[in-house]
Amino acid sequence: MGKERVDVLLVCQGLFDSREQAKRAVMAGEVLGKNSERLDKPGQKIDETTTFRLKGKKMPYVSRGGLKLAKALQVFEISVKDKIVLDIGSSTGGFTDVMLQNGAKLSYALDVGTNQLVWQLREDPRVVVMEQTNFRYSKLEDFTAGQPKFSSIDVSFISLQLIFPPLAEILPVDGQVVALIKPQFEAGKDKVGKHGIVKDPKVHRQVIQQVIGYANEAHFDVLNLDFSPIKGGQGNIEFLVHLKLSDRPGVVSNAVNIDQVLAMAKQELNTQE
Incomplete structure (x- = not known):
């Protein structure tokens, strides 16, 4: 090293x-x-x-990004205990760490990059490292340690529109997903401001609606929606969406309230710099 x-x-x-x-x-x-x-x-x-x-702070996960999935598992009441899970866009491994700490049996840490996963996870026998892997072209047979039953998604520079279809061919029916919605990678270039920041709530709403549409088209039901507890690297507000794979075109639960989530995000995150 x-x-x-x-x-x-x-x-x-x-x-x-x-x-x-x-x-x-x-x-x-x-x-x-x-x-x-x-x-x-x-x-x-x-x-x-x-x-x-x-010093003076105990970071519960290997990266602060883990706080995002930790909130989703709690708020959406998702259990990953004893499940084989898939971490799409694993990076340093924050999401994988969260899932293992919540009892996951095994995690596929998949990322298009290389040498990002922290050493302690790279050496963990419960982690299958899948580096330099573009998920768009992944197939079920690539997951040789067993079919994943749950997936987290945290990807950059690519739309979730390209992630949902292959994922629908890998998870079983009723398999669940938590996807991180990053407005800067979903909105058109003309709607992304300086330094890649999206501030307009109208654009946030449009992006969320688009992602919900992408999920439904790929046969995912949209069960719930919330905002990420911390902003993204460039200061962007991000959102968490809870999905479940169906055997028909997806539907949207009555629990999904975009306007309420936008209002709560503004209230909770407006002091974050």
Whole structure:
């Protein structure tokens, strides 16, 4: 394994949204490395497999992104206990970590990139690492350790419209999904603002409606909707949608209230920077 700057690793592992935030935390003495050694130089190069701890803060998952799926499992009352699960867009492994901590039997950590999954998950016998894999072309037979019964989705630079159809061919009927809706990758370029941020609630509504349509077309029922408890890396409000695969064109539950979710997101997240 190679070495990398402390601030870069902190961002890559999902503990901070930007190198500037990571630098401030390091210089404030808030970042601990191997053997709880304090790291005070953002530019110091250390082992890429280093697991960090934030002083005074216990991060329950390997990345802050895990907080998103953790909320979804709780709010949507989803159990992954003893299930084989699929983490599409696994990155550093925050979602996989959440599912394993909630009793998942095994997780396929699938990502188009490489060398992003943190070492502790890469070495976990319950994790099947599927790097450099474009899910658009995945088939059921690719999942050799058993058919996944639940899937999480956290993808970037691609629309969920391209993810739902192949997933519908992999999960069993009644298989459940939590998908993270990222407006900046669903809206047209003309609706995405500076630095890739989507602020207009009207665009948020349009994006959610589009994604619901994509899900229904792929035979997924839309059971519920909520907002992510933290903003995305560029400061975007994101949304969580709960789906279940059907054997017919999908329908939308009465529990889905887009306007209410938008209002709650604005109220809860407007102080996040």
